[in-house]
Amino acid sequence: MGFLKTTTFRWAIPLCAIVIAAMTYPIWLRLLGVYLVEAQAPFRAEMIVVLAGDDHGNRILKAAELMKRGYASKILVSAPYCCYGHVESDVAIPFAVKHGYPSGWFIPFPVQATSTAGEARAVVGELDRRHIGRFLVVTSDYHTHRAARIYRKLVDANRFRMVAAPDWAFRAGDWWRSREGRKQAFYEWAKTVANWVGL
Numbered sequence: 001m002g003f004l005k006t007t008t009f010r011w012a013i014p015l016c017a018i019v020i021a022a023m024t025y026p027i028w029l030r031l032l033g034v035y036l037v038e039a040q041a042p043f044r045a046e047m048i049v050v051l052a053g054d055d056h057g058n059r060i061l062k063a064a065e066l067m068k069r070g071y072a073s074k075i076l077v078s079a080p081y082c083c084y085g086h087v088e089s090d091v092a093i094p095f096a097v098k099h100g101y102p103s104g105w106f107i108p109f110p111v112q113a114t115s116t117a118g119e120a121r122a123v124v125g126e127l128d129r130r131h132i133g134r135f136l137v138v139t140s141d142y143h144t145h146r147a148a149r150i151y152r153k154l155v156d157a158n159r160f161r162m163v164a165a166p167d168w169a170f171r172a173g174d175w176w177r178s179r180e181g182r183k184q185a186f187y188e189w190a191k192t193v194a195n196w197v198g199l
Contacts, residue, residue, distance in 0.1 A: 062138050169183070
């Protein structure tokens with residue numbers, strides 16, 4: 001009898017955990033999405049940096065909007081090689097110009113990096129070379145937490161602000177409701193965990 005009670009108890013705990021998780025999944029899935037976003041209000045800076053990796057143009061348009069509102073006087077466009085022999089700025093800057101922003105606002109910055117950490121080291125080196133003090137970093141909302149953590153390892157946190165650009169596929173509050181949202185969250189969480197363990 002005691003054996004049966006012990007066995008039942010052992011099965012009851014994980015079963016209850018599964019039932020609770022199933023009943024509360026919108027809460028904890030939302031928290032997983034919210035964790036990825038670390039958006040800050042912009043401040044007046046010397047330069048805006050657009051991180052690479054957005055093939056829909058939201059990042060560069062957000063940077064241009066900040067420039068138009070007087071937050072900085074130049075925009076550095078991080079530009080790794082992306083496709084068909086082009087660096088990302090080859091397509092990003094003309095995209096912004098097509099939306100009415102002057103090409104003279106943008107500075108293409110080709111980089112060899114294949115990760116946010118590598119890109120950040122190159123960007124910070126370029127900003128230091130140009131004697132830039134305060135700067136804004138513009139990236140997709142789901143990417144802000146991880147990017148901010150990486151930049152805080154390289155420069156004083158008071159030197160920059162992380163500004164979120166909207167992403168067409170990801171919404172922190174209900175990312176799991178679309179296939180593209182699930183993919184975006186999965187990839188970002190995989191990269192976040194890899195950063196935690198030093199990969």
